Amino acid sequence: MTKKKSSSMMRLLQYIKGHWYAYLAGGFYISVVEAAFQVMVASLLKLLVDASLAGDLNLLVKSIGWAMVGLLTLAGLMPGIMRLFAGAVEKATLALRQDLFNHILDLPMAYHEQTHSGDAVTRLTNDVNQAKEAIGEPPFQMLSLIVTATVTTAYLGLIHWQFVVLAFTLTILPILTNRYAGKPMRRASSEVQASLASLNAKLKDMLVGMPVVRAFNLEQHFTDAYASANAETRRLGCVLSHRQGLNIASNNLLSSATFSSMLALGTFLLLRGEITPGEVLAAGQLCNGITNPMRAFGETWANLQRALGAADRVFTVLDEPQECWQAVEQVADISDVDGSMVCMREVAFAYANSNLVLTDINLKVRPGSVVALAGPSGGGKSTIFKLLLGFYEACAGECYLRGRPLRSYSLEELREQIAFVPQDPYLFAGTIYENIAYGRPDATPEEIFAAAKAANAHDFIMDLPEGYDTQVGERGTQLSGGQRQRVAIARALLKDAPLLLLDEATSSLDSESEHLVQEALQRLMQGRTTLVIAHRLSTIEHADYIYVVADGRIVEAGTHSELLDLDGLYRRLYENQLRAA
Incomplete structure (x- = not known):
């Protein structure tokens, strides 16, 4: 039985390790400040109204003074704490992106041959940036909404117990609706991210193959293909927005119903003489501590699900097995090898889910x-x-x-x-010097120049305005085919395998380039x-x-x-x- 993997949220939180104090300090501040604000404002309203009706000027001044101290304290702490919190989130995002990059680099060739490079780019950029929101403010905003609703409900209980019963009854519904809406929104978010990856893949194909696009008049074909993929992205985006909209609308409706019900109950209790006018105003303010979270919960929950959908895509790649050997010990029977540099004995091979492409190779x-x-x-x-x-x-x-x-x-x-010179030599964006040095990164400049001379590349390089510092462009497009070949040969010479x-x-x-290349070979x-x-x-x-x-x-x-x-x-x-x- 395979071990069940941790949830995407738990795996994201593992990247916070080492920054827990800053992260939790910021999270605590986000979670508590709204609740504290609601209680402070409600208390102030109650004291102001009751003190005014009682003609107690001293209580009125004290109430305003303490309220100002509390508000200034909360406001003063915010910049420093939030800077620490944001720093912890960004460091976690950096680690996640670097882990994903390293993992993609170590994935087997089968994965790279079956997966479009545009998809990898999307996961490293869009998906990681979106996943960051799952450990950013949204989860603590949700916690803040819950804390605020809980604290204000408890405070309402101090005013009159019937407020608590009504608040508890009315907040059950949004909890159920949000739980029901979460999975469809997360699934829709993953589909949108996958569609964006497809869109990026089509764009990359067009840009890399621009000479072919122009030569074969394929502009309209790629325009139509991109428009079709773009329309599919829009359709999936609309599905996601529709689900988010329904969730937000239902929360707003329940919020309005809660506010109306609480106001009606407060009026009823005031008319019966069970609460004071100040308590009615305090209850009205505290009602915002319940209805506002109900309104915001839907949108925050949708944002969190969208982020977790992107995180699912990131961890799908991180769960792909890395390139590895099924290691074997040295075998005793190697009589057929007899001093050969390379030997293949009865080798057969098939790509995944296909027929044999090599049979009995000796x-x-x-x-x-x-x-x-x-x-x-x-x-x-x-x-x-x-x-x-x-x-x-x-x-x-x-x-x-x-x-x-x-x-x-x-x-x-x-x-x-092994030194490998492919049929179509790949040069990386950068200088000629850097591309040759990839053969042996610790090589000295003299060794790199010697390799270039042996590859018949030194002369043409020195004829370029920037010499070895010449930028070769993406895939080496700033050089001719023969020049790219000679740079690749210089790279192989430098490796000295x-x-x-x-x-x-x-x-x-x-003919001239072929002669130079053959001589270099x-x-x-x-x-x-x-x-x-x-x-x-x-x-x-x-x-x-x-x-x-x-x-x-x-x-x-x-x-x-x-x-x-x-x-x-x-x-x-x-x-x-x-x-x-």
């Missing part, structure tokens, strides 16, 4: 050799890279690195030994074991060994000349590319 990569993966698109070559990088675990069989099962390494240890995984991408480059591969995904077979003619992957299987293997002699799939692909050149 391959070896000798230290210092260059081994290529060739074959038609969708055959499973990129999936092999994902397994070696630890993005996914094999369903069957075993992968080895340096004679050890991959899972005997920690993920950090595994990836420290023994195993290189290279997803070849020279087919989209002009030759330097990168020197002294390293290289496994390369080849999209143009002419680039792997001198590879030490080639595996041909199709339909998730290795269908052919050998050197370039051996595969041509086989007169199989490799030869057909090679000749087709020669004819197309």
Whole structure:
């Protein structure tokens, strides 16, 4: 049986630890000040009226004096206490957002490939900001409303017991209606936040793909798609507003009924001579301490439910399991590995809820050799890279690195030994210097410059006005394709890992850029074991060994000349590319 998770509210409160004194001081102030104000005003009214009718000037002056002292005390304490309270809430929000960011960073690749990045952005920004309200003023405002109603009801009891009976009877109804309305409002709030995430995802798609949008005249398509998502957000927002409105209206109606009933009872008791005129006015003022909370409770409750709906979305992500290995010990039977840098033995793999995409994969990569993966698109070559990088675990069989099962390494240890150059190199917004330094963050400037020179990147970098401080833009859009490739190669050179995984991408480059990139790649591969995904077979003619992957299987293997002699799939692909050149 799985352990039941704590409520979102309790989990949010855990982020307050270390700041409890400031938080509770502010919460106590918020909760008590309204009740104190209502009692003070009611007492003052009673004393003023009764003192005036009795002609007691001394009592009148004393009453005003004490009231002023009380009000000034409450007002003077407010700024300092509320600053401490707000600071505690902001620190808790900071910790929550940082935890969510760290957790998203450590989620497995399967999560990131199945979840739009716009959704993660929405949860880190909109949802966290909304969830903050659940530990901000709303819960203490609700407590304040309850305390105020309780204290004023007790004070009414000192005036006449019948006020208490009436107040208790009339306050049961809003408690029941608010409890009934809470879950639908919270569910509607989560739906609104999810719709906002979808809206953000569509906006991000359009902005990132703007060149394609323009080139294919897709402006109207994206306009319509965004308008449709926007309309759905509006519809869900209306549903939430409708539920909130009904709840607020019912509380206002019950509040008006309470005020009228209390006023009628006070008039009746005055006519019977059971209370004084001052007590009637005090009861009227105290009635506000019941009716105002009844009016405000609905809106405050709605705000709290909206915040908890957002918190539910935050904790849904925090409850996702992080990337981890099912660790194994070193196995005794590794006779087939025999000194290979990389070995895959009878490996099979399937993505979640899909058929096998790799079946019975057996391959070896000798230290210092260059081994290529060739074959038609969708055959499973990129999936092999994902397994070696630890993005996914094999369903069957075993992968080895340096004679050890991959899972005997920690993920950090595994990836420290691999340099990866993807087909479409990703550059982060920032400078060229920073993007190269990601290969080894503790590298010296001299090492970074040396890596750039080896990657044939130094010359073009120095020709830029800002040199290494040039901003590359989002995804490196300020650089050409060949320049991005060379910066990515410099990053891999700087890492200086023994195993290189290279997803070849020279087919989209002009001849000059291709020459520079190929020259840089030759330097990168020197002294390293290289496994390369080849999209143009002419680039792997001198590879030490080639595996041909199709339909998730290795269908052919050998050197370039051996595969041509086989007169199989490799030869057909090679000749087709020669004819197309």
